[in-house]
Amino acid sequence: MLTNEKLLGIGGLQRKALLAGLIGCVVALLGGLLLGERGDKIFESFLIAFLLCFGLGAGSMACMVLHHLCGGGWSFLIQRICEAGSRTLWFFFVLGILILLGGLYSGSLYEWSDLAFRQAHHIVENKERFLNPSTFTVCFLVYFAIWFAIATLYNRWSKQLDATGNHSYLAAMKVCAGPCLILYVLSMTFAATHWAMSLEPEWFSTIYGAWMIAGYNLTVIAFAILMLTYLKDEPGIKERIQTKHYHHLGNFLLGFTIFWTYISFSQFLIIWNGNLPEEIGFYIHRTDGGLTTILLILMIFNWFVPMMVLLMRRQKTDLRKLRRIAIYTLVMRFFDMYWNIAPSFPDHHGKIVPSTLILSAAATIGIGGLWFYIYLNELKKRPLTPQQDPRGELMFYEEEHSHA
Amino acid sequence: MAQVFPRSANVLVRAGIASSVLLVSVLTLVAAGMYQSPLVNSMKIAKAQPIPFSHQRHVGGNGMDCRYCHTSVDSSNFAGVPPTETCMTCHSQILTDAPMLQPVHESWKNGTPIEWTRIYDLPDFVYFDHSVHIAKGVGCTTCHGAIDQMRLTHKATNLYMGWCLQCHRAPEKFLRPQDKVFDVEWKAPRNQIEEGLRLVKENNVNVGQLTNCSICHR
Amino acid sequence: MAHQEHHTDEAQVFGLIAEFDEADQLLSAASKAYAAGYRTMDAYSPFPIHGLSEAIGFNKTYVSLFTLIGGLSGTATAIFMQWFASSIHYPYHIGGKPFFSWPSFMPITFELTILFGAFSALGSMLLLNGLPRHHHPVFNAKRFERASNDGFFLCIEQTDVQYDKEKTTAFLQGLNPVEVSEVLD
């Protein structure tokens, strides 16, 4: 449990988050209503914000499961941070209904939702069995059902482990982790295809799901670092945390940064070199106009700078520096998502639309703020570290002696 | 424990490392130098011919034009090696008894060809056309050297692709006006680049295309 | 094994060497020797012992710096080479791609960075360590063949300012070694 003192502190943070969330949402809504015909601007900017913030929910869940699969000391400390994230999936479910299904059925987001469009485009018609409103809706429900199931199971087992100290729960979590991760990866791949890739219905890329997952990993590890640096003086964490853990987390941030770059660059290089008319449009839409600037920003600031910084040991062991890089990474995630999603909209091809950029930033603050409010609520509900997990003790013990 | 190696091993090993580095660099230099040597490219080496034909005498001494013998140089890819008939045009009257011209007279009598030794032999995967080079203003001596001073003919250039590319990349350094193409005494003027650029334009030399693979490898 | 082949009379002394049974003993012996003011000494062990080099007052290595420089020079070489070859020296059109096709140049740039970096890492390690050095006085030490097996040695060299045969021998004896012996050069 959080201490009272910190609780108040967090309460302050929570209020701020709520306020920022409301303001962001209102700005994005009003702006969208004023600027867009049929309010489509609302859906566009909220879609970007949704897909970005969704990484916090889904990624947290994946990170939590991963910990049970192979985790050691480093992930023990962010376990509850991730668990709380996985309990906020309902928020994204509600948002998904509003944004994804709302955008779909109002015809403002997905070109293919229009029957006439599908019939006019041979390639889209070919995949009609996947790209049609009812499949979309059913799949939407299935994806969330899977994620709810995983999140619920693990949260329940974790709670029961806390309460009883019965190691069979631990065993169950370990055994289920593999299959659950497989389910997560598969469902995320399809979800990414449905929700984001189909914005350009004629384009496809096999790595897209992995790209999305890599981005979400990056999001969640940066977020976890941020939370851990914030909570480092809390009981449960305070006794255990050591420089080594920051070092590990910094390494993971580095690893995921490189992984994200690797995936992004591979996709780019293959499509750019192939230069096929049915594919290259994706990158033309994203490099024409001023969009190369964003690409450059991503290359330099989302890959090169963090990589160089994180290669230095000092940066990973110094808390303030590590936190700074984590915040910075989260900001870069916004540019990445904007660059990925926004140019897909037909009137955004090959140009930066300032209104969308601003509105999606507002929407990100809006959704992010509201989510953070809910997240902190969830975080407060449980102790910050698992209480009866033997790994905590083992880790504590091990660390004590390795520095002897 | 006793030493495994004597004290001298330290110096020997280090000297060995240093000298093998040196050896590799020297070998590299030698190999590089070898490619420029006649041993490999047979440049500047006159080859024996059935008749010691002297370009120096015919071109330098008599002032004959290249095209008198190499008749197809400006109209075909092959410059043409003169048939015995061409030799006999004059040598039916001049030096008729000279022993060195015996093969010519024999060839004329028997109709057997004279077997000249080829000096300029491009690989078969290179497409080369004399006429286009003449038409664009590449002079004979640019590739064949000071032919008017050669007693026995030798290769004046190494014919490496890099050598070809010198001109194909920057033809303005070599092009001449049309009336100087067969001039064996032509020297590049001071304003060659300027002049060359004018000729490049005038003769429609498409410089960008000259380095395309398929220009020479068809 | 310990039979001295040469230099029996006018042999120069390289130093005094103490052999230990355990890594931890060597570690504490090294710390004590450093604390006692000895500086020109070295510890020998059959595997890397954490903190041992710090214990004898050595904690700086430039290997990573050399590697960084090597790696960056690989990057520069690769980029220069590809830029020069493809855009300057022999530019030709392939598949409508620009002459300086940076995405296509990334793989080779990366490979050369690693290649140069790896050579620098190994090379600078050997160079700074003064290897190869096949003959070294310490190999004359008694039972030194165990240094690559299960022996742990601490050698205080004769050039140390505090070196004094009797005192240093006594000091080393006090560290509870298996044996202390003189190493001839």
Place this chain on the structure above:
Amino acid sequence: MKTNTMNAAEFTSQGHWRTLAACAACMLALMGCHPDMWNQPRFAALQKSGFFTDGRASRDPVPGTIQYDGQRRPWKSAVFEGISGGQLTVPSIMDDTFYTGRQGEGFKADNYFPVSAELLARGRERYDVTCTPCHGFAGDGFGVVTRRGFPNPPSFHIDRLREVEDGYLFDVMTNGFGRMYSYAARVTPEDRWAIAAYIRALQFSQYAPLDTVPADVKEAILNPQPVVENPADSSAAHH
């Protein structure tokens, strides 16, 4: 009859010992020998063939082949365009006058082409290349080979040759005359016509009426100046 190819000298691609040594050196230098690409299974012009007993890859026509166009080789159309001023259609291979210089029973009196500056320029170039060794640049029969012992050919400026038809000049070039060999294989018909036109110009140059000389040249002819090597030098010598 002797044709171009029959008398042709041949190239041999057989290696000299140096080539072998060079090859060996190449191998050593890891360059590797790949003669299979260097010498592909086809014949270049005048290459040696091991198949035929006379060693020539360029073959004569099979005996008994009826000649279709004789020496009527295709002309270079660009040259033809230039010298005909673009006015004539390309002569057919059946056009005897163009290929023989004969018209009816006798020779064609004037040139096949309308005489133009281009025609004369072309003729001059070809004349300088082909004819000057014997006939000399002025057409006076004192070419360079006459100094080496070749009997002087007649000057173009004698009356007999001034009076012959253009077609006759063409015929001599085509078929040879006296010690002069045929040039049919070395000079294309249109070039021969051009040379004929140029010979006419040479002849005219020796007998030109003074009125036809341009004014400035005329002045120089009428008042010849003493030959001064270099005016600058001579003035310098005075001072």
Place this chain on the structure above:
Amino acid sequence: MEARIKTVPPVLKAVAPLMEDGHSHESISRAVSDVVLEMPMPRPWYATISVGLILLSILGISTAILFWEGLGLWGINNPVGWGFAIVNLVWWIGIGHAGTLISAILLLFNQDWRTAINRFAEAMTLFAVMCAGIFPLLHVGRPWAIFFILPYPNTMALWPQFRSPLLWDVFAISTYFTVSLLFWYTGLIPDLATLRDRMPKGIARSIYGFFALGWRGSARHWFRYEMAYILLGGMSAPLVVSVHTIVSFDFAVSVIPGWHTTIFPPYFVAGAIYSGFAMVLTIMIPAREWFGMKDFITLRHLDNMAKVMLATGLVVCYGYGCELFFAWYSGSDYERTMMWYRGFESPFAWVYLCLLLCNLVTPQFLWIKWMRITPIPLFIISIIVNIGMWLERFVIVVTSLRRDYLPSSWGTYTPTIFDWAAYIGSIGLFLTMMCLFVKFLPMISIFELRLQHHLMKRGEIR
């Protein structure tokens, strides 16, 4: 020394310790180096090297004939111009990924279980890369002119094509081989010193001593050595990923349906690790029996390697799934048709189905713990995975090429006896090299085992 580790609950307990009890530094040194110094080679070793040499001579003879006659001896022709040569190249390169991965990535991630297997795996990497290197060399048809692909100032004033993935491959594979060699040799230096010091006087001692570079285990040396070693590891880790990524670019950068797929880079890398670990298991399971290394290569190592194999196998399956689904999702007739041919209509459809059986179904057995820690089934699974991965490359190369866009460029591929000879021969080379390696070099890193022993005694690892 007191036991410092608290009792580990059964749920978290590893299947076996990193090293069996009862060892000392001396016994470790003896056990490993005696294979080189004392031990007569066991009978299976002679059998293996005989087989290896026979196959190697097949390689030699077939290569000589191939050089003499030319590439027409192979079954390649338009449109399938890549055939066995590239299949084998990718297969061997993939196998060659395990070594550096084990050494480098596990080093970076502080995985203690790498110690006992890294030397072996690195040696395997080197030999696999050698085997891989043969194939492009033969495939160019004129191996004596292969230096044309190197960028150096030449008489042709010409440069290789830096925009071609095939050239990236040249750089990637040669860098990979060089860096792996450096890494391997760096790891060997202290062990060579051990061999030097344990050997009787003689030429062999001088040779080992020469390559030990006069290593004397000084603390200063160790300090720099460890730094250099971790740096080499840090550089090798992304290198190993880049190499198979670049191999995948050979295919993906083209526009052939079945090749031009963005999932290829991670999917190839995972496949490489998958087959690499399979090969490590294939040769390590018998080797630990024959040479008495069971104390050091315990069931824990087998278990962990099997887990890595399972994980990467699943990634590979994800790749298959993505290929299938997105071929359909693309809506492109070419992509769909290619996939349809691959699975059903081509004469090689059975190969595709076999590959699914080998790579998709078989690894699922590794979910069962018993399978992971029992040598014989694990050995069988690893063999099946090796075969499956070879089939995968065959499917990618052949089924994608045999149907080009236009029916005029449709054809098929039949490997000839020379294709098989080169393939089988490369296995001979691999076996021979492996046998020579275990005879002449310590197959386990001795100094790292000592360090591991030391840390275990101190209770820092378990």
